[in-house]
Amino acid sequence: MPQFENKENKVLLMGPPNVGKSVIFNHLTGLDSAIANYSGTTVDYKEGRITYRDDDIYLIDVPGTYTLDSSNEAEQVAVDMLNKGASLLVIVLDANNIESSIYLLLQILEMGIPAIAVLNRIDLLEEKGYSFAAEAFAEELKIDIIETVAVKEFGLAELKNKISEKIQIENQKKLPKKIKASWKNAERLSAKYLKQKSKKAKNKREELGDKLSSPWPGIPLALLILAVIFAIVVGIGMGLRQYVLLPFFRGLVFPQIYRLVTMFTTEGIIRNILVGEYGFLIKGLEWPFALVLPYVLSFYTALSLLEDSGYMPRLAVLLDGLFNKIGLTGGNIIPLLLGYGCAIPGIAATRALATRKERITVAALISLAVPCISQTGALISLLAEESILVMFLVFLVSFLAIIGAAIIMDKSIEGKNEPLVLEIPPLLIPEPKMILRKVWLRLKMYISDGALMMIYAIAAAALLYELGILEQIGRLFQPIIEHWLLMPSEASVPLILGVVRRELAVLPLLEMGLNSVQLFVGAVVALFYVPCIAVLAMLAREFSFIFATKIFLFTIGFSFFIGGIFARLGFLFI
Numbered sequence: 382m383p384q385f386e387n388k389e390n391k392v393l394l395m396g397p398p399n400v401g402k403s404v405i406f407n408h409l410t411g412l413d414s415a416i417a418n419y420s421g422t423t424v425d426y427k428e429g430r431i432t433y434r435d436d437d438i439y440l441i442d443v444p445g446t447y448t449l450d451s452s453n454e455a456e457q458v459a460v461d462m463l464n465k466g467a468s469l470l471v472i473v474l475d476a477n478n479i480e481s482s483i484y485l486l487l488q489i490l491e492m493g494i495p496a497i498a499v500l501n502r503i504d505l506l507e508e509k510g511y512s513f514a515a516e517a518f519a520e521e522l523k524i525d526i527i528e529t530v531a532v533k534e535f536g537l538a539e540l541k542n543k544i545s546e547k548i549q550i551e552n553q554k555k556l557p558k559k560i561k562a563s564w565k566n567a568e569r570l571s572a573k574y575l576k577q578k579s580k581k582a583k584n585k586r587e588e589l590g591d592k593l594s595s596p597w598p599g600i601p602l603a604l605l606i607l608a609v610i611f612a613i614v615v616g617i618g619m620g621l622r623q624y625v626l627l628p629f630f631r632g633l634v635f636p637q638i639y640r641l642v643t644m645f646t647t648e649g650i651i652r653n654i655l656v657g658e659y660g661f662l663i664k665g666l667e668w669p670f671a672l673v674l675p676y677v678l679s680f681y682t683a684l685s686l687l688e689d690s691g692y693m694p695r696l697a698v699l700l701d702g703l704f705n706k707i708g709l710t711g712g713n714i715i716p717l718l719l720g721y722g723c724a725i726p727g728i729a730a731t732r733a734l735a736t737r738k739e740r741i742t743v744a745a746l747i748s749l750a751v752p753c754i755s756q757t758g759a760l761i762s763l764l765a766e767e768s769i770l771v772m773f774l775v776f777l778v779s780f781l782a783i784i785g786a787a788i789i790m791d792k793s794i795e796g797k798n799e800p801l802v803l804e805i806p807p808l809l810i811p812e813p814k815m816i817l818r819k820v821w822l823r824l825k826m827y828i829s830d831g832a833l834m835m836i837y838a839i840a841a842a843a844l845l846y847e848l849g850i851l852e853q854i855g856r857l858f859q860p861i862i863e864h865w866l867l868m869p870s871e872a873s874v875p876l877i878l879g880v881v882r883r884e885l886a887v888l889p890l891l892e893m894g895l896n897s898v899q900l901f902v903g904a905v906v907a908l909f910y911v912p913c914i915a916v917l918a919m920l921a922r923e924f925s926f927i928f929a930t931k932i933f934l935f936t937i938g939f940s941f942f943i944g945g946i947f948a949r950l951g952f953l954f955i
């Protein structure tokens with residue numbers, strides 16, 4: 382049960398999407414709610430605590446919502462939270478988009494719960510040469526209002542004081558004036574208090590923003606941007622791995638570990654488990670920290686820049702036509718891109734999609750054919766040195782599979798797709814501090830969830846290997862692996878470990894001396910093979926146990942099927 386259930390001092394932070402609620406939440410509670418410059422970043426509620434003098438105040442961050450008639454599962458979370466009741470509402474308004482913010486405010490005020498309004502992003506309003514007479518506006522509605530620039534922490538101390546003052550019961554008697562929540566009233570209020578101070582021509586940033594979202598020159602620029610990002614992610618990742626991390630581990634750390642272990646152990650099973658074939662002190666460090674981590678770092682730096690700049694919704698608009706052809710909508714690009722980092726946030730982000738059909742399709746695509754960054758790092762380690770061509774072929778196969786699967790799912794799932802409705806946020810220059818923080822958080826998450834899991838799996842594998850059990854299990858797979866996939870029998874190891882985490886379906890192949898066809902087949906099987914256990918659990922939770930089971934069985938069947946076909950085709954050509 383959530384902690385705040387039945388708590389007094391429960392404060393709900395609401396507002397339209399992308400106004401800065403999570404920035405405010407993080408500042409007040411010291412927690413890390415996800416932040417990005419597009420609508421639908423927060424897809425679940427998050428609870429935190431503000432301590433003020435002797436008071437404990439529970440603050441809840443929820444997904445943004447345009448109106449109280451929710452149009453997707455994320456918005457529904459916010460509406461449900463509101464319906465459960467709160468002692469105080471903090472309603473964040475977007476100064477940059479005041480009319481629709483006022484409409485939501487009026488809707489919420491109609492419920493008669495004590496409220497404070499926050500007028501955030503006033504910097505963007507001023508930049509455009511406008512001002513909003515916040516005090517007079519608040520006077521008319523009989524509410525308290527605080528003006529803020531959350532990213533600069535301006536006004537947030539005042540907000541904190543106001544919240545704790547207002548949470549005292551005696552201060553809640555003054556209720557807002559009831560004004561009918563209609564678009565007409567929202568328009569009237571916005572027109573009355575919004576004033577143009579100076580006529581400003583569009584600034585450079587706005588002009589660039591428009592260019593990026595119109596087909597010309599937007600599409601060539603998009604190709605350029607994606608190519609540069611790909612080059613940076615792979616280039617920095619490879620450089621870090623090759624010139625920094627591998628020499629560090631292989632040259633400095635491993636010899637010391639080896640020396641220590643041989644000092645304290647005699648030849649035999651214990652020593653092998655520690656530093657042998659799958660010795661977890663060696664592989665358990667090399668795989669997660671030297672081979673995968675560099676890509677995690679470079680990818681999340683690039684993704685954070687994409688997220689915070691506001692480029693992602695522009696990409697969505699550009700790709701909408703193309704995506705419609707395969708039964709998707711442009712908005713699907715956001716969960717898909719997140720899926721290239723990790724399937725879990727990718728699948729979570731589908732909550733902000735408009736229809737159930739879209740949600741299921743995108744979640745299935747991510748589970749089936751989108752390699753996460755850990756797996757991508759592993760694939761690059763496996764293939765790039767052997768043959769860049771094979772690496773490109775693997776990514777090509779992944780693209781084709783996404784397209785094919787999207788078309789098939791569009792035809793076979795009932796329901797229709799809603800046309801894309803996506804607000805284009807202003808283009809923002811990412812704050813270096815925020816980017817560093819985001820990359821750091823994701824790195825921490827990779828270490829606590831990803832790398833640790835990998836180390837456990839490698840330790841278990843080392844033990845099973847030394848006990849001969851891995852070989853026994855391997856024999857079960859033998860007919861498929863040797864006769865169908867035309868791979869050496871040890872290739873059963875990645876298939877067993879791959880159920881735990883995706884990159885483990887790839888990494889053990891590194892030391893098997895495979896030829897190019899086998900490398901390609903191994904990589905393709907790994908690509909389509911079952912997603913991690915954690916992803917299957919999430920699919921069961923978000924959709925149904927049956928859906929997760931279907932994905933599990935389909936991915937196993939399909940990966941073997943396609944692997945065998947490629948094995949035959951490959952040997953035919955060579």
Ligand SMILES: Nc1nc2c(ncn2[C@@H]2O[C@H](COP(=O)(O)OP(=O)(O)OP(=O)(O)O)[C@@H](O)[C@H]2O)c(=O)[nH]1
Nearest residue numbers: 399400401402403404417418421422423445530531
């Ligand atoms: N210029 C400027 N940008 C801001 C301000 N406050 C927040 N932002 C930016 O606005 C974007 C959205 O911030 P979030 O905190 O994720 O917004 P949210 O309201 O939680 O959004 P959802 O979770 O999607 O509803 C981010 O890129 C922030 O950096 C502000 O006062 N000024």
Ligand SMILES: [Mg+2]
Nearest residue numbers: 402403422423
């Ligand atoms: Mg948020």
